[in-house]
Amino acid sequence: MTQETQALQHEESHPTPGTYFKVAMILSILTAIEVGVFYLEFVGWGIIPILVLLSGAKFILVCMYYMHLKFDDRIFSTMFVAGLVTAAGVTLALMTLFSFFG
């Protein structure tokens, strides 16, 4: 398969406006749930994993569908995830260091 054919297939596989709209609706619903859960007092500390999961889902949806990582070459995903993992690692390392020695 030539590079031109591969590139053409990438172009063809981009989502339709309908898919973009559906993703936007899901993002809106997830944001509404986030804010709604926040006001439920009985959730207590359980709110942390819930909010992390919801915002993680929003993050992944935007990356996969709006930034086309699902349809583009994996090199792009690798470059982005490398930066993301480094950033998360730095954040966790700093928080751990400061919680013990801060």
Add this chain to the structure above:
Amino acid sequence: MAQATADHGEHEATTTGLNHRKMLMWAFLGSDCMFFGSLIATYLVYKNRSLEGPLPIDVFSIPTTSVSTFVLLMSSMSMVLAYSALRRNRMKTFRVWLASTAIMGMTFLAFQVFEFRVFANHEVVVDCHAPIGELSIVELSVRNDKTVGCEATGHDEVEKQVGLTPKTNLFGSTFFTLTGFHGAHVTIGVIWLLTMFFLSFKKGMVTPERNLDLDLAALYWHFVDIVWIIIFTVVYLFGVFPGFA
């Protein structure tokens, strides 16, 4: 040769078979992840270490920020619809969606300016008969203030303007640095989008064949959106959660 290929929306041969400009944009976004990661890490590390208020629970308004978050999310949708319209050579639709994206970006910035102004002019009102244990740090400092406090004035209720600025406390410094840099990214994005909008009226500048130009702007715009998704959860929602505050 390079000019000729660019005019036809193709790219010169590369070892990966991928466009260099797009590769460079992803490398930039990966590095920008680290930039915002360090700012978020700094915010989290200094959280709850401010010696005086106002603190997140005193100033944040979740309903207001939820609206601005929703606006930014919808701007991402209009951005991909603009990209989709350009690829289908529907220039009028493309311009409508692109202008909508820029307007929503400006709306988000307006919300941010409004929020910063409210924080800077934050006013604390304290009931002098309220139990001390129920008062926040900033309310306690106003209550005991030597000039406008309860004992000094003898009033049942006292008030004082205790604005939040980058100089106020550690929370102010880390919060304004993080959200300020995000706001700067949004501003650059809006300028970029408006530039593309006006260029689209110039023949041959924004065409379906050259959709990569818009694709790169869209990637940047979506990145700004996903950074805000993290900031909204980590800074705002966790910020006012009683267990964290």
